[in-house]
Amino acid sequence: MTVGIKDVARAAGVSVATVSRVLGNGPVSEALRKRVEEAVRATGYRPNLSARRLRSQHSQTIGLVVSDIRNPFFTAVGRAVEEEAYRAGMRVILCNSDENPEREQLYLGLMQEERITGLIFAPTRATLERIDGLGLDFPVVLIDRSGPPGLHDSVVLDNAQAAAALVEHLFVRGYRRIGGLFGNTSTTGIERHEGYRGALAARGLPANARFIPPNADAAEEAVMRWLAGPERPDAIMASNSLFLMGVIKAMRRLGLSTPGDLAVAGFDNEPWTELVGPGLTVVEQPVDEIGRAAVSLLFERVETPQRPVRKVVLPGRCVLRGSTAVAAVASAV
């Protein structure tokens, strides 16, 4: 029924070894190579990857586990990773943990069973903390989230610097009561909070931060209460695009507009941020570069297991838009 390497060999009048060598660019005379290639075409042969992987002990596959597939940041990184991996003849298997440590565990197990060459991983905080004790027998490159330099290579945004830049920008534009909204499941939130706090301190301003679960509803609720309460900010920095969305939704419910009633700044330059109100000021992450860097870090690690651990920190780019315009009107009120 399905045609195997044997059938090709028979059709070409050679041994299976020769067919295999043709397929793998091994040493074969030009004449036989022609014959075999012709036979491959004639039979419509397709190699069986399971068999190939089993015998060769190379899965030619890297894993990519992200924490939220609906987050365009991760789909963008995923595309870059796939592109780059493909160029090196590697497949990518993509899994989505949905910020759920149990699912993460499940998928890490799956990766083991697939015998992947290596993993690119955006872990939840829970998993990151015990990642060294997990006994993974493949190299791991952390992306987006990493924490203090540990056993694994990583490539991350310079979160503290980026958050600080946003805060400083808000300060310069005249805002003084700058709130911050941070995720409580990732180290990203922590680092951005640090940059936020530092920048405020440098300007002698008080911090006013909230740590919430990573979804838009939580952000919306938090902002609703915040704006009604005594600590009402005149600007909010949202640590990711879901929160940014939550902020905008809350403002719409309250009938507020930006920047007049509240300045808004956030992370991730998604296409829609340009289209909301006067446009939203955001930090753009170099997604392609992150994906490419992760793949090459991984390959280098595979080739040279003893290489010292490296952490690639990439700068963000501030995209200034109307949501952080000068606070003149707001101050006048």
Place this chain on the structure above:
Amino acid sequence: MTVGIKDVARAAGVSVATVSRVLGNGPVSEALRKRVEEAVRATGYRPNLSARRLRSQHSQTIGLVVSDIRNPFFTAVGRAVEEEAYRAGMRVILCNSDENPEREQLYLGLMQEERITGLIFAPTRATLERIDGLGLDFPVVLIDRSGPPGLHDSVVLDNAQAAAALVEHLFVRGYRRIGGLFGNTSTTGIERHEGYRGALAARGLPANARFIPPNADAAEEAVMRWLAGPERPDAIMASNSLFLMGVIKAMRRLGLSTPGDLAVAGFDNEPWTELVGPGLTVVEQPVDEIGRAAVSLLFERVETPQRPVRKVVLPGRCVLRGSTAVAAVASAV
């Protein structure tokens, strides 16, 4: 080095066959089962999926090829597919063709080599046209795009009906020069165009359609020219969310607002559509249901290859927002 089933067998003092049976819930006495499970735990054994797949001839894997991974519609469907497949103990391998027929071809080949159980596929028009001659040796369920009933099961939105509903809604709200923006790579565009044209005809209005490549820039350019030209519409229906984005971008460049200067309606209820201007009127697709239906169609086909071809057509849901408010102001001008 890596622990195999043999090591487990030795540790448990049984044969490899018994270990295999324990793993596969075969008939094994309670006593041995205990011993083996203990040995599995002790050794940290992880089955080798390549070997398992090779021997058992079941890949336990379904493929999912989508045309644009950055389109939230596909990521949402993908999540539903994965969820449902996982429940049945199947893995999903996801590939992104980027609307490129060559990449599609490439990935279809890969799917063959992975010996997938079946494929869920959102094809480009080019591939759809010759899909029957491709000699794929696994069942295929088409999603999002399908065309006339052919050899394959499919699950699609009722595109014509949905487009017609939008047009009718615009008509009722007072719009008369209703433009339509359709993709030129998918059958979706064609079907939506048909619904659009039909609804206009029923109301005795002229059609005014543009077919463009499936990206936001093309839409933006088209709209820029359109609004400057002689056939300027007072409402635009965008056949997908990328186009919707392009429409909004063009309007911002021209300093126009919705619905006053131009009413806007589109497809796919993405989170941001709620946040732009007065909110954008869209047709929401039942993404979860689409994913689930595709998976169960596929499983049924696998179980009963002779079953007659089925086409599941799901209704969309109109989400009315401010971008299609009554045209009073516009007409008054």
Place this chain on the structure above:
DNA sequence: CAGGCTTCTGAAAACGTTTTCACTGAAAAC
């Protein structure tokens, strides 16, 4: 108690490749 069922178990074959090994014939080196 003999015979026939079950139920459990292990040895060995099989899955479709790649890789090792040994061999051939021809070319190169002496």
Place this chain on the structure above:
DNA sequence: GTTTTCAGTGAAAACGTTTTCAGAAGCCTG
């Protein structure tokens, strides 16, 4: 002209499982 090298080739082992087959032990039936 003999030996050495070498490139090309095929037979067979190996990869880590599942599955088949046959045997052993226990149970029921008559």
